[in-house]
Amino acid sequence: MKSNSLSRFHAQSFSDKAFDIFNYVLLGLIALCVLYPLYFIVIASFSDPVAINNGEVVFWIKGFNVTGYEKIFENTKIWRSYANTIFYTVVGTTIQIALTMMFAYPLSRKEFCLRNPLMFLAMFTMYFQGGMIPTYLWMAQLKLYNTRLVILLLPAINVFNLIIAVNYLKNNIPEELFEAASVDGLGHIQYFIKIILPLSQTIIVVLILYYGVAHWNEFMNGLIYLRDEKLYPLQLTLRGILLQNQASGLGDVDSMVEQQKAAELIKYGLIIVSTLPVLVVYPFLQKHFAKGVMIGSVKG
Structure with a gap:
């Protein structure tokens, strides 16, 4: 199945490939915009509130806390x-x-x-x-x-x-x-x-x-x-x-x-x-x- 998808991708014209790549990038960004707030809530719930207020909590937990x-x-x-x-x-x-x-x-x-x-x-x-x-x-x-x-x-x-x-x-x-x-x-x-x-x-x-x-x-x-x-x-x-x-x-x-x-x-x-x-x-x-x-x- 994967090889068939790759063969179809290589058989496409340049414009079709560019369009597919653009769609993948756009949908990936949209998915990131949807999923990141959920991910942030999870890491923020385990982080130090001072670090949250200072903007230090972005991708990882800061000051693990389960209070x-x-x-x-x-x-x-x-x-x-x-x-x-x-x-x-x-x-x-x-x-x-x-x-x-x-x-x-x-x-x-x-x-x-x-x-x-x-x-x-x-x-x-x-x-x-x-x-x-x-x-x-x-x-x-x-x-x-x-x-x-x-x-x-x-x-x-x-x-x-x-x-x-x-x-x-x-x-x-x-x-x-x-x-x-x-x-x-x-x-x-x-x-x-x-x-x-x-x-x-x-x-x-x-x-x-x-x-x-x-x-x-x-x-x-x-x-x-x-x-x-x-x-x-x-x-x-x-x-x-x-x-x-x-x-x-x-x-x-x-x-x-x-x-x-x-x-x-x-x-x-x-x-x-x-x-x-x-x-x-x-x-x-x-x-x-x-x-x-x-x-x-x-x-x-």
Whole structure:
């Protein structure tokens, strides 16, 4: 494979070679611009905050220090919010995928008479929403305020993801399968469970990635609808810890300086703690993610 690529490269004209080299260099620079901030955050989280403020931390760790991580993991709120976020991510993603696929299937059937009106109503909500205050009052009247259910049910269906699922079912599930299933006596529910879901593994993985990342990064709904710290997701707890450690206080100069140093280390450490699980899982789902983007590019 490598020799074939080299032979094709040598067979190209000078202009084609120059164009390929330019593309490789440009894409390499873009990749460097994307990856370097992540790399800097990692080395900064283990470096001396004085070296960070002096601009000495560029490519390597300066003054190895794990104080930030020690302060982070000594806080019991971190572990509790981690458990909350895992719960919100697993249960919430399961609910969202179930509702999205159940809604997408009838919208993909041409014989469904309410297909177009329901699709219009779903897309209408992408551009026109009730707003924060009406939604807040609605959640309070439904007794969902300050409960786990508000995090799980409020974002139950994402219209963009629904459109992706509908297009996948329309373009990738042959109509002949339904005809054969009907001959065998299967109804729509049995057809959906026994045939549609097993053949929709690709789009389900894509939806897991979309919904899972959204739940893992959940912040705004928790900030608005949760008041009990025991229910806080990870991002909201990390925000509180960061603000608490950045407060200057009324102590002497030395204590204020030490507090600012600790806040600097905690800031970078919190970024690593909150993003590491997503960074670990993403490479395993990358090919499905790319395919999902292509599926969503056509809104037929």
